Amino acid sequence: MKAEIFNYKDWVENTDPYSLFKEFKHLLEYSNFQILGTVDHHFEPYGYTALFLLGESHLAIHTFDEEDKTYIELSSCNKEYYDRFIYYYKNTTKANLEKIGLNE
Secondary structure (H helix, E strand, C coil): CCCCCEEEEEEECCCCHHHHHHHHHHHHHHCCCCEEEEEEEECCCCCEEEEEEECCEEEEEEEEHHHCEEEEEEEECCHHHHHHHHHHHHHCCHHHHHHCCCCC
């Protein structure tokens, strides 16, 4: 196996911890990533960080509530799963997520 990491970063206009965790968990599962574990933390007075440990690397979520935005970063050594995740992430809206069952 060639040592290679595929990395994607973006800003999301959502800072709700519950919906962020749920939506990204569904996207990871739909993309066939193996979720080995998760950890998250709620900061006072606001702010949220979550980490998905994947069999293929990790996804991090960091909210910046004071600016109404969230930073996400996916690192993966599996190009097929990575490409699938990016495709679904970029091409699905909330309505489309509901149609394919990712926003239940």
